[in-house]
Amino acid sequence: xxxxxxxxxxxxxxxxxxxxxxxxxxxxxxxxxxxxxxxxxxxxxxxxxxxxxxxxxxxxxxxxxxxxxxxxxxxxxxxxxxxxxxxxxxxxxxxxxxxxxxxxxxxxxxxxxxxxxxxxxxxxxxxxxxxxxxxxxxxxxxxxxxxxxxxxxxxxxxxxxxxxxxxxxxxxxxxxxxxxxxxxxxxxxxxxxxxxxxxxxxxxxxxxxxxxxxxxxxxxxxxxxxxxxxxxxxxxxxxxxxxxxxxxxxxxxxxxxxxxxxxxxxxxxxxxxxxxxxxxxxxxxxxxxxxxxxxxxxxxxxxxxxxxxxxxxxxxxxxxxxxxxxxxxxxxxxxxxxxxxxxxxxxxxxxxxxxxxxxxxxxxxxxxx
Amino acid sequence: xxxxxxxxxxxxxxxxxxxxxxxxxxxxxxxxxxxxxxxxxxxxxxxxxxxxxxxxxxxxxxxxxxxxxxxxxxxxxxxxxxxxxxxxxxxxxxxxxxxxxxxxxxxxxxxxxxxxxxxxxxxxxxxxxxxxxxxxxxxxxxxxxxxxxxxxxxxxxxxxxxxxxxxxxxxxxxxxxxxxxxxxxxxxxxxxxxxxxxxxxxxxxxxxxxxxxxxxxxxxxxxxxxxxxxxxxxxxxxxxxxxxxxxxxxxxxxxxxxxxxxxxxxxxxxxxxxxxxxxxxxxxxxxxxxxxxxxxxxxxxxxxxxxxxxxxxxxxxxxxxxx
Numbered sequence: 001x002x003x004x005x006x007x008x009x010x011x012x013x014x015x016x017x018x019x020x021x022x023x024x025x026x027x028x029x030x031x032x033x034x035x036x037x038x039x040x041x042x043x044x045x046x047x048x049x050x051x052x053x054x055x056x057x058x059x060x061x062x063x064x065x066x067x068x069x070x071x072x073x074x075x076x077x078x079x080x081x082x083x084x085x086x087x088x089x090x091x092x093x094x095x096x097x098x099x100x101x102x103x104x105x106x107x108x109x110x111x112x113x114x115x116x117x118x119x120x121x122x123x124x125x126x127x128x129x130x131x132x133x134x135x136x137x138x139x140x141x142x143x144x145x146x147x148x149x150x151x152x153x154x155x156x157x158x159x160x161x162x163x164x165x166x167x168x169x170x171x172x173x174x175x176x177x178x179x180x181x182x183x184x185x186x187x188x189x190x191x192x193x194x195x196x197x198x199x200x201x202x203x204x205x206x207x208x209x210x211x212x213x214x215x216x217x218x219x220x221x222x223x224x225x226x227x228x229x230x231x232x233x234x235x236x237x238x239x240x241x242x243x244x245x246x247x248x249x250x251x252x253x254x255x256x257x258x259x260x261x262x263x264x265x266x267x268x269x270x271x272x273x274x275x276x277x278x279x280x281x282x283x284x285x286x287x288x289x290x291x292x293x294x295x296x297x298x299x300x301x302x303x304x305x306x307x308x309x310x311x312x313x314x315x316x317x318x319x320x321x322x323x324x325x326x327x328x329x330x331x332x333x334x335x336x337x338x339x340x341x342x343x344x345x346x347x348x349x350x351x352x353x354x355x356x357x358x359x360x361x362x363x364x365x366x367x368x369x
Numbered sequence: 370x371x372x373x374x375x376x377x378x379x380x381x382x383x384x385x386x387x388x389x390x391x392x393x394x395x396x397x398x399x400x401x402x403x404x405x406x407x408x409x410x411x412x413x414x415x416x417x418x419x420x421x422x423x424x425x426x427x428x429x430x431x432x433x434x435x436x437x438x439x440x441x442x443x444x445x446x447x448x449x450x451x452x453x454x455x456x457x458x459x460x461x462x463x464x465x466x467x468x469x470x471x472x473x474x475x476x477x478x479x480x481x482x483x484x485x486x487x488x489x490x491x492x493x494x495x496x497x498x499x500x501x502x503x504x505x506x507x508x509x510x511x512x513x514x515x516x517x518x519x520x521x522x523x524x525x526x527x528x529x530x531x532x533x534x535x536x537x538x539x540x541x542x543x544x545x546x547x548x549x550x551x552x553x554x555x556x557x558x559x560x561x562x563x564x565x566x567x568x569x570x571x572x573x574x575x576x577x578x579x580x581x582x583x584x585x586x587x588x589x590x591x592x593x594x595x596x597x598x599x600x601x602x603x604x605x606x607x608x609x610x611x612x613x614x615x616x617x618x619x620x621x622x623x624x625x626x627x628x629x630x631x632x633x634x635x636x637x638x639x640x641x642x643x644x645x646x647x648x649x650x651x652x653x654x655x656x657x658x659x660x661x662x663x664x665x666x667x668x669x670x671x672x673x674x675x676x677x678x679x680x681x682x683x684x685x686x687x688x689x690x691x692x
Binding site: 032036037084086132136140141142143145146147149150151153154157158160161165289292293296327328329330332333334335336337338339340342343346347348349350351 | 408448452456457458459461462463465466467468469470471472473474476477478480481484487602607610613614617653655657658660661664665667668671672673678680
């Protein structure tokens with residue numbers, strides 16, 4: 001029934017196929033909007049205006065994008081090692097504890113060294129929480145997908161207990177910690193701009209964005225320019241060949257889950273240290289799972305991840321505006337789009353390969369000489 | 370005897386909490402035994418609950434609601450099946466996609482129709498599956514020990530509860546005592562051998578995926594039409610993942626699956642019962658610890674410290690027919 005396909009040219013593989021997949025996700029999303037009785041084109045217009053129409057919208061968009069760069073990188077790093085880390089959500093949640101403990105209890109640290117230690121603590125706590133599933137995958141042969149799902153709920157239970165029973169400010173109704181001191185916060189962009197006398201609207205957009213870009217560059221460097229990265233990719237592509245080449249898959253599994261957990265900690269840096277300035281219940285609000293969509297859409301490459309993260313930033317910020325203007329299109333629409341992106345860019349990524357290949361073959365067919 | 374009565378009432382509530390787990394867990398069992406890993410159970414419970422609530426709201430009939438709910442989950446199951454079987458997709462990615470789409474779509478449509486934050490209207494009693502009182506429940510209930518068991522545990526459940534308890538022996542029988550079951554288990558262990566015997570791997574896996582859709586749909590129907598009488602966004606609240614944990618814990622076998630789900634349901638009832646209770650020495654009970662227990666137990670089991678959980682050998686691996 002099927003003849004073997006000619007391999008697609010590289011440019012089609014890198015650009016055309018992902019674009020077709022993502023386009024399919026958005027076309028179906030448009031049909032969903034149509035089905036609930038709204039105009040999809042108008043919805044797109046409201047969404048884009050809300051996300052990119054003014055500096056305030058852009059600030060919020062980039063704030064969300066920062067979160068998604070971190071979680072997307074965390075998921076992607078494990079992809080390269082052939083591992084599926086669904087636990088970014090839980091790791092980021094637990095990382096918030098590290099950031100909060102430092103910011104609240106190490107106030108004696110001078111100046112901005114406090115926030116730097118808090119950032120390191122977030123990475124450390126995220127890595128520590130990923131360490132157990134990583135170890136179990138590497139040495140006890142238990143599947144990391146199942147263990148990280150379980151660990152998401154375990155994180156939720158631990159943090160729920162700590163926030164409600166231990167860390168809550170006495171007499172407060174909300175399950176949240178006290179506010180962090182000023183030197184335990186990541187500077188927000190409008191504060192930095194004010195130094196230069198530039199007025200920028202107050203948004204949660206903060207310097208974590210730069211950290212996210214640095215992390216993206218470091219991940220690129222690690223994966224494609226270092227020996228460890230080569231080992232990670234080898235284990236991901238073929239663990240048996242890796243062993244033959246003298247690489248220990250167990251060691252690589254542990255290292256990549258640790259690094260992935262540390263990257264997940266970036267979500268805590270952006271949201272907890274950069275915007276909320278206190279630890280709050282369920283602060284991650286599903287952004288760890290957005291990382292899966294971002295990593296798949298960005299094809300696990302840092303540049304792709306940054307672009308995909310900005311797109312999802314637009315969707316989250318614009319989606320909030322859209323839900324305000326057209327109450328029928330609630331913010332759940334964004335979760336639908338996210339799911340469709342995972343479906344088409346991830347699960348069904350090869351569905352359009354044959355049609356595209358046939359089309360290209362017809363275009364480039366040479367007349368017989 | 371007061372403590373005994375209290376125990377029975379709590380056991381009954383644990384059992385009711387276990388019903389969606391049992392159905393979802395068996396759904397996962399069918400799918401994974403055929404080699405299709407399904408982490409989309411959570412999302413499909415939501416689809417079943419939402420579609421059945423919508424169906425029952427518009428028709429006024431619980432049975433029509435059930436049909437709509439089950440058809441909708443079969444649809445979502447087939448998407449996962451198409452990705453997993455025909456497109457040879459990463460089944461974890463596909464399951465994740467199903468969870469996201471289901472979570473968003475149910476809330477979105479519910480909100481678009483009724484504008485109550487995604488909640489569907491409360492159904493009248495005759496559009497729900499009500500409790501079926503068995504004969505002489507009141508009278509027999511006065512007999513010590515056996516009476517309360519009859520009155521509170523055996524009698525007074527809705528039809529889906531009885532279906533759930535029927536599905537367990539049925540699954541056991543079908544998997545271990547029929548030709549279809551043998552082939553289905555074989556396709557989850559060694560699809561190439563099944564293929565060599567001239568049996569379609571694809572057809573077997575698709576039928577398993579459809580059975581999975583029916584059962585997980587019933588789990589959702591139970592939440593909407595048995596337990597509450599409405600649909601609310603995210604109302605599955607992680608039950609699909611607990612069912613997945615139970616499946617691992619039961620090592621992919623039907624009777625242990627029933628026992629594990631009852632245990633997890635009972636833990637849930639215990640956590641609800643102990644909310645805010647002060648114990649001597651410990652003080653207020655950390656209910657989060659009880660809530661996390663199913664997950665912790667599953668991780669410990671997975672780590673191989675109490676027995677070994679070995680999944681079906683071909684689960685998660687797409688079958689590529691040799692040319």
